Amino acid sequence: MSSANSKLYFYPLWLRIWHAINAIGIILLIITGISMQWGVEDSFIEFKTAINIHNTSGIVLTVNYLFFFIGNIITRNIRFYLIKPKGFFKRLFKQAQYYAYGMFQGMQSPFPLSEKRKFNPLQKLAYVIVMYVFVPFVIISGFALLFPEMIIEQVYNLSGVLLTAVAHSIAGFFISIFLVIHLYVASVGKSPAENFKSIITGWHNVH
Amino acid sequence: MKKLQFLLFSLLFVLFCKVNAQTPYDDPKNHACLKCHSSQIISFQNEVTGTEMKRLMNPYYIIDTTALRMGVHKSFDCTDCHSYDYTKYPHDGNLKLQPMSNCLDCHGGDPTYAQYQFEKIDEEFKKSVHYKISGENFSCTRCHNQHTYHPTARNSSSVQEIVSYSNSLCLSCHNDMKKYELVAGHENPQIIKIHEWLPNQELHFKNVRCIECHTQVTDSLMVSHNILSKDQALRKCNECHNTNSRLKASLYKYENLQARADNSFVESLFTNESYIIGAQQFPLLKKLSYLIFFLTLGAISIHIVFRFLKKK
Numbered sequence: 001m002s003s004a005n006s007k008l009y010f011y012p013l014w015l016r017i018w019h020a021i022n023a024i025g026i027i028l029l030i031i032t033g034i035s036m037q038w039g040v041e042d043s044f045i046e047f048k049t050a051i052n053i054h055n056t057s058g059i060v061l062t063v064n065y066l067f068f069f070i071g072n073i074i075t076r077n078i079r080f081y082l083i084k085p086k087g088f089f090k091r092l093f094k095q096a097q098y099y100a101y102g103m104f105q106g107m108q109s110p111f112p113l114s115e116k117r118k119f120n121p122l123q124k125l126a127y128v129i130v131m132y133v134f135v136p137f138v139i140i141s142g143f144a145l146l147f148p149e150m151i152i153e154q155v156y157n158l159s160g161v162l163l164t165a166v167a168h169s170i171a172g173f174f175i176s177i178f179l180v181i182h183l184y185v186a187s188v189g190k191s192p193a194e195n196f197k198s199i200i201t202g203w204h205n206v207h
Numbered sequence: 208m209k210k211l212q213f214l215l216f217s218l219l220f221v222l223f224c225k226v227n228a229q230t231p232y233d234d235p236k237n238h239a240c241l242k243c244h245s246s247q248i249i250s251f252q253n254e255v256t257g258t259e260m261k262r263l264m265n266p267y268y269i270i271d272t273t274a275l276r277m278g279v280h281k282s283f284d285c286t287d288c289h290s291y292d293y294t295k296y297p298h299d300g301n302l303k304l305q306p307m308s309n310c311l312d313c314h315g316g317d318p319t320y321a322q323y324q325f326e327k328i329d330e331e332f333k334k335s336v337h338y339k340i341s342g343e344n345f346s347c348t349r350c351h352n353q354h355t356y357h358p359t360a361r362n363s364s365s366v367q368e369i370v371s372y373s374n375s376l377c378l379s380c381h382n383d384m385k386k387y388e389l390v391a392g393h394e395n396p397q398i399i400k401i402h403e404w405l406p407n408q409e410l411h412f413k414n415v416r417c418i419e420c421h422t423q424v425t426d427s428l429m430v431s432h433n434i435l436s437k438d439q440a441l442r443k444c445n446e447c448h449n450t451n452s453r454l455k456a457s458l459y460k461y462e463n464l465q466a467r468a469d470n471s472f473v474e475s476l477f478t479n480e481s482y483i484i485g486a487q488q489f490p491l492l493k494k495l496s497y498l499i500f501f502l503t504l505g506a507i508s509i510h511i512v513f514r515f516l517k518k519k
């Protein structure tokens with residue numbers, strides 16, 4: 001154990017900055033988004049304030065997302081996000097097994113992190129879906145709602161604006177669920193606080 | 208007594224016509240009255256000179272024969288309501304002085320028409336601004352042309368048709384300087400000007416009835432008849448654009464475009480005041496989202512318990 005105890009510089013500065021802005025922004029979006037779902041009268045944050053915060057965060061996060069998207073390619077951080085299809089489900093299942101009961105029975109982590117592997121298969125899938133499906137979708141639908149004249153007027157009998165708004169909230173909801181799971185899974189490790197320190201300092205401890 | 212006789216007569220008449228299943232107006236060109244009252248130019252025999260004369264018809268006295276044949280009173284003939292002496296032309300001047308029956312004279316207290324609640328309508332109408340300002344001078348016939356009226360809200364399934372018919376009753380006067388002046392004694396305010404604050408006026412007037420904003424809706428009446436004074440008119444957009452999510456979506460779009468028109472472009476991106484509408488509009492999605500959320504929390508809690516027990 002002690003022999004392998006080393007540190008890896010997993011999260012370069014640009015990524016940590018992106019992540020910090022992203023985390024704060026998304027939390028603001030979730031809170032104001034939920035508030036607005038309650039409508040004009042019942043919202044717990046004053047409606048106008050909620051809208052201003054939501055729109056501002058949304059725009060800042062869009063710029064931030066471009067930063068992540070381009071940064072990932074330039075720094076080749078994106079290599080950690082690429083999924084090799086062969087045997088992927090098997091690996092996924094193994095990792096799930098580990099989280100569900102393996103870790104309580106003294107099973108070794110099936111995919112120990114290393115220089116070559118920053119994410120375990122479950123983590124990888126979650127990050128890819130969130131960062132390359134849900135977040136882009138929320139951004140696009142969000143901007144469509146800011147520019148409603150772009151939206152198709154009617155889809156069959158339904159208002160295009162309404163459909164867009166509902167899809168936007170559903171995607172936002174799944175990002176919230178991701179956040180809850182993300183926060184919890186990050187606390188799984190040697191000590192609960194370890195991973196959180198990593199995303200601030202950049203250094204990941206390999207045990 | 209005269210009224211009763213008339214009622215009996217008209218009922219008999221109606222029964223007779225029902226059997227025939229035809230209206231007396233099927234052939235306007237040869238009808239004793241419609242040959243004149245459905246055309247712009249009339250011709251008649253001048254008994255003094257013995258020549259044929261032509262005159263222009265007063266446009267307000269021309270009856271739309273299509274609407275006439277669709278009206279509720281299509282089985283009547285003209286002379287069931289108007290004096291038989293009208294068959295002579297020039298009409299006798301004194302005929303003008305004959306009182307005409309109004310809706311309540313024939314329909315009031317008649318159980319056949321209970322579903323229309325004529326008495327209740329009368330009661331409501333007496334509370335309306337029209338009656339308060341103009342009194343008896345403003346009767347049901349000001350809105351309901353006895354020749355052509357047919358209940359639409361009750362029978363039509365097309366909202367557009369209901370709206371356009373209902374609004375035509377109001378606009379036939381409010382958009383007609385002469386008819387309006389006849390009642391008010393002064394010129395009519397421009398409906399379009401008055402409602403300038405309402406965006407997309409044309410679309411609104413096609414989709415909402417005037418009475419939607421100008422009456423207190425009563426559940427017990429099919430059509431509310433108490434037209435309120437203008438300061439009690441509905442102005443709040445939310446009253447309509449809140450309950451129905453589809454309407455809300457259209458309002459959302461408007462608010463958003465408006466905000467951008469008022470502010471500078473970039474500024475408006477951050478401050479536009481929009482009505483967000485979302486998944487919470489749909490109860491099923493709401494329940495589903497709670498379910499997923501609490502299942503997630505539940506799974507995490509169980510995991511935490513195991514981590515504590517196993518000190519992981």
Ligand code: HEM
Nearest residue numbers: 011015019022023026077127130131179182186195196199
């Ligand atoms: C308070 C909020 C958040 C905290 C405390 C947090 C914490 C962490 C931690 C500890 C890590 C590194 C360990 C790991 O990979 O599991 C991480 C990485 C990551 N987080 Fe978060 N996170 C937060 C919000 C978010 C949000 C809202 C998103 C996206 C919507 C997100 C996306 C990511 C991604 C993509 C990575 C991997 C970055 C990389 O190495 O390429 N995080 N976060």
